[in-house]
Amino acid sequence: MDDTERRTVGSRGQITIPKELRERFGIAGGDDVRVREADGKIVVEPTPSRAELAEGYRRRAEHHRELAEEFAGTSREANDVLGDVPAWEDE
Known part of the structure; x- marks a missing residue:
């Protein structure tokens, strides 16, 4: 995977996190993630x-x-x- 991948936001505001990133950050289906703004960007990260x-x-x-x-x-x-x-x- 390169540094960025384009994703399309669905009508309900959903996107799919690329598999490589999910694996790297230990995010599996059904896991909770935190979504926040930081420095004008949207940050998605595993919940501690x-x-x-x-x-x-x-x-x-x-x-x-x-x-x-x-x-x-x-x-x-x-x-x-x-x-x-x-x-x-x-x-």
Whole structure:
């Protein structure tokens, strides 16, 4: 298959995904796919599995934990250098 293949959109808005692409991306008849717009283009992609979603959420939670630890360390360093900041007084 070359980079592009022409497809005709049916009266109900349907197209057939080329077999080579279905095989490459693991899409079989009856599978759910996501259809979205990105950068002015229509993107069709396999729907992530529950395991893939769970792994993504685990990675994101770990990243947020690492950021929180980094900010806490930065805050401690700032306190060490600057000392306690006096309370704001109402004017």
